[in-house]
Amino acid sequence: KGAAVKLADFGLAIEVQGEQQAWYGFAGTPGYLSPEVLKKDPYGKPVDIWACGVILYILLVGYPPFWDEDQHRLYAQIKAGAYDYPSPEWDTVTPEAKNLINSMLTVNPAKRITAAEALKHPWICQRERVASTLHRQETVDCLKKFNARRKLKGAILTTMLATRNFSSKSTDRSPSPSPAQTAAATGAHAPDTHNPNQH
Template identity: 35%
Template structure:
């Protein structure tokens, strides 16, 4: 652990562990080491020795701090406050989000009521739209990476798979199967060039999971899941979707559209009637905060 990190923060208990390292709660020791609103933060310590020689692993290790430093602050993005590096580790000081993530929330509570799902999707798509305006494609949007802070506000996390493609107009040019099988877009599986709309597809799967409690495309193995994703046969089982509004199903069809040219952008999702009917007031509030 670097001397600079120990000088700036008190490292506290471990709150998470992943493939490449651990996450601990930390407390700033100097006023300059934290935003005025935070008494506790999190430090994500990535063990460089756990990263293989595989180019993708090394890429993921380096991309997260790079991408987070490119993105301007947004209320629905996990913010990086400092980064430290020594010969063995990369340490990222981030916002602390110790509430259950969306995966754990749905796993314990089951399908969410439509107003709650709309509230979450509104915040998620504002984060995604912000990323896309800065030319950043997240590429791994899934419930596990959708966190909540102590105020209950959504924070999109884990930019290790992200890429920068340039802001402004819709872009393509990315290649490579990156992401989680249930949430990856068909064009990624098929090896075609792709752009920021892969994030909209993944967010559409997240919405389906929130409303149904299970993903729209599934199988017993990764190849089976990928096959279902490519077929993109979107169904709404009556036992689950009987009481779900027709406008919600319409939005899902537009987000989980196999034809990328017809698939909604993040901004189009935010303007959809289902979302504005439930989350219009909050959307205005979040825009003001941003």
């Protein structure tokens, strides 16, 4: 209670200009991308509702609705809207909360709930009556574990990339071996390269 909530990482955000309704391009954090972005369709404001649905799911149980170490399988999950509410983490989450998430994670953007509609959803506007007030310590624990795994994966990928770049640069700087050096390394005789016309 009373903890500050900070919104960050707007590096890929697009400022809405006038009455523009559609954007194009492929950018974003993999687990938060909407199906229409992954399909490379024109997209609009519903992508933000999708991302908020992912965030709400994470806040309630501490792990994301879509997750796979393989990015292709992750994207397949997202495009199919393939997520569930596994036990026991979701057993104490109210039906209203799940209904809101379902409305936000609707694959068809035309049928996805809007921001105005979400603000009128019972789980939002009738929180005193329908939302659970239980302190979800298990959610905090799950979130810490997920973040630790995510950071570890990021560190491993960074190390692999740095190693690959170093190896590439080292190879580029290494002089090509002479025929004599190659022959010495393999035990073969180096070919005679003198000019026969000198005899």
